[in-house]
Amino acid sequence: MNKCYVLCRRDLGALVAPMYPAVQGGHAVAQLYEDNKTKSWKNEYLIYLEVENEDELKKWMYTLDSRGVDYSHFLEPDIEYQVTAIATIGNDKLFSGLELLGTADRKELELEN
Numbered sequence: 001m002n003k004c005y006v007l008c009r010r011d012l013g014a015l016v017a018p019m020y021p022a023v024q025g026g027h028a029v030a031q032l033y034e035d036n037k038t039k040s041w042k043n044e045y046l047i048y049l050e051v052e053n054e055d056e057l058k059k060w061m062y063t064l065d066s067r068g069v070d071y072s073h074f075l076e077p078d079i080e081y082q083v084t085a086i087a088t089i090g091n092d093k094l095f096s097g098l099e100l101l102g103t104a105d106r107k108e109l110e111l112e113n
Contacts, residue, residue: 003045004029004038005095007060008085010050016079021101022048024084027074032087035072041089048101057083064088 008021051057064071071088075081
């Protein structure tokens with residue numbers, strides 16, 4: 001089964017609202033459908049991962065471009081058309097070093113307590 005990976009900006013949770021990264025990830029998945037890049041994905045696994053900020057997200061876009069990996073990104077008009085999330089199909093090993101969305105926040109809370 002193919003997996004859809006969604007890379008979301010962690011910093012948006014603090015800048016806008018805690019659920020904002022996930023909302024932006026949803027926009028990136030919708031953009032992936034609009035761009036017709038989902039033929040191999042049948043709405044199976046949907047994995048939300050987090051990156052720190054827009055700069056890190058752009059580095060991932062460069063990595064995907066340099067490897068010839070299809071992806072879609074979302075530009076949020078409410079925050080000056082910043083790149084807020086990207087979505088792609090497959091590439092399990094490529095993203096193995098990233099945390100699930102929200103995981104880092106939970107780890108920080110555990111360290112504080």
